[in-house]
Amino acid sequence: MKVKNKIFRNLYQxxxxxxxxxxxISALPGIQQASVVMGTSTNLEQLSHAGLGDNVKAGPNDLVIAVMGEEDICAEALDIAEQRLTSKPEDEGDEGVKTPDIVSIEMALEKVPDANLALISVPGDYAAAEAIKALNLGLNVMMFSDNVSIEQEKAIKNLARDRNRIVMGPDCGTAIINGIPLGFANVVNRGHIGVVGASGTGLQEVTCRIDQLGAGISQALGTGGHDLSEDIGGISMLFGLQALMDDDDTHVIVLISKPPSSVVAERILQLAQSAGKPVVVNFLGADPQTVTRPNVTAATTLAGAADLAVALLNKRPLTETRYQPSPSDLTALQQACQRLAPTRQAIRGVFAGGTFCYEAQLICQQNGFTAASNTPVSGNQTLANIWQSHNHTLIDMGDDDFTRGKPHPMIDPTLRNQRLLAELNDPQTAVVLFDLVLGYGASEAPAAELLEQLTQIDQQQAPLMIAHVCGTESDPQQRSRQVSALRDAGVIIADCNAQAAQWASIVAQIQIEKKEVIA
Incomplete structure (x- = not known):
């Protein structure tokens, strides 16, 4: 295998x-790894860890293409990437005069003076400065960029609060503003439920399920994962909550986060209590009794938050679905387990969505199964070697450890699919639990790419596969098409991530009981 690099000086994308x-270029036959990144010190270190170059001489303003594979295919990959990067259509006026490129927020605002939102996706070293520029120009900000320090985030959000603006992010991957999906987001109905989420895939899960239940979204605001920490103080969630409280088109509000600081949680819940419209809160893993209060309803799962919101919107009785198996579901799982050897007892989860991994760990834990993970919840173990599973293991493949020098698995699921195949071939595995996330920015054919891997296993000897497909019928990938393809390959499809984790726990329990009977 050869490793080849190409550097473009002062070229930003x-x-x-x-x-x-x-x-x-990663999908080209003969390419083992490929990465196209800006030459920041962090990215260069990641390329080195991934084996894509130990001595790449690039600066943070330079763009680096790095490939590993067969020599002639590497050359082809570099040519394709260069063409994508450098071939831009001419933008000419009526008289054939080329319009100057827009190279600053100020220039963009001159061209579109009514704009009120700046989406920032530059290297983290520069993101804070661009956010401050946008705020000083009177714009709201969505920061797709990550690697922004807590100190910078706090300063930016304090400035936003002073300017009466919202900053979504840093590391905000998902939002739906006035019906327009931003980042990794899905095509959902417009409606009267507003969502503020400190989790990208969590926000996707809730908005997609609301769509599937026949309701719609007024606004969906991401805050970034650090917003509810004590250092930041929930500035963006408080702003978003107040904005939805003041919005006549929003009749029900949903708040989503992993467990926040207790001080920040109380501040948010006090404001929610005074909202004047019903608020559903899902602080993943939090005791519902610490959340519930007048006007505030606690949800225990992401999908449950959507169920409660739609019930409140339609003024129906509030009964959160617990996703326990129906008698027919239990019978189907028992029958599916009949072909499994008693030695197969482990739950193996392979997730593209970090919040899905987090929620699945909580549900498995509630069913008596502690697990190892690269992103463990409280009470679970940190995986000693992220490349090697043992006993019950649930992995977030979107974590930085797996995306060094590679695209996120929602964009390119190659590495995630390879890990799935490894878990399927492990004789200890009883069930492989995974997600498939659809929408803008995600892989165009995620099921097809996975099914190519599944042709390499013996279905009669393999463990069970349980999946949740997060998406809608209007997404470019069309949810029903992906679901049908997976079912045809023998994958058991759950309605939501919580149900998938419940079913995986039941499979593991069936296998434990089977071994006890034999013993």
Missing amino acids: DSVSLMQISAQ
């Missing part, structure tokens, strides 16, 4: 474009 180009 946003991270989404770079990940898409990386995914395209």
Whole structure:
């Protein structure tokens, strides 16, 4: 295998474009790894860890293409990437005069003076400065960029509060503003439920399920994962909550987060209590009794938050679905387990969505199964070697450890699919639990790419596969098409992530009981 690099000096491209180009050249036959990144010190270190170059001489303003594979295919990959990066259509006026490129927020605002939102997707070293520029120009901000320090985030959000603006992010991957999906987001109905989420895939899960239940979204605001920490103080969630409280088109509000600081949680819940419209809160893993109060309803799962919101919107009785198996579901799982050897007892979860991994760990834990993970919840173990599972293991493949030098698995699922195949071939595995996330920015054919891997296993000897497909019928990938393809390959499809984790726990329990009977 050869490793080849090409550097473009002072050429910037946003991270989404770079990940898409990386995914395209990674899919070439004969390419083992590929990455297209800006030459920041962090990215260069990640390339080195991934074996894509130990001595790449690039600066943070330079763009780097790095490929590993067969020599002639590497050359082809570099040519394809260069063409994607450098071939831009001429933008000429009526008289054939080329319009100057827009190279600043100020220039963009001159061209579109009514704009009120700036989406920032530059390397983290520069993101804070661009956010401050946008705020000082009177714009709201969505920061797709990550690697922004807590100190910078706090300063930016304090400035936003002073300017009466919202900052979504840093590391905000999902939002739906006035019906327009931003980042990794889905095509959902417009409606009267507003969502504020400190979790990208959590926000996707809730908005997609609301759509599937026949309701719609007024606004969906991401805050970034650090917003509810004590250092930041929930500035963006408080702003978003107040904005939805003041919005006549929003009749029900949903708040989503992993467990926040207790001080910040109380501040948010006090404001929610005074909202004047019903608020559903899902602080994943939090005791519902600490959340519930007048006007505030606690949800225990992401999908449950959507169920409660739609019930409140339609003024129906509030009964959160617990996703326990129906008698027919239990019978189907028992029958599916009959072909499994008693030695197969382990739950193996392979997730593209970090919040899905987090929620699945909580549900498995509630069913008596502690697990190891690279992103463990309280009470679970940190996986000693992220490349090697043992006993019950649930992995977030979107974590930085797995995306060094590679696109996120929602864009390019190659590495995630390889891990799935490894878990399927492990004789200890009883069930492989996974997600498939659809929408803008995600892989165009996620099921097809996975099914190519599944042809390499013996279905009669393999463990069970349980999946949740997060998406809608209006998404470019069309949810029903992905579900049908997976079912035809023998995958058991759950309605939501919580149900999938419940079913995986039941499979593990059936296998334990089977071994006890034999013993």
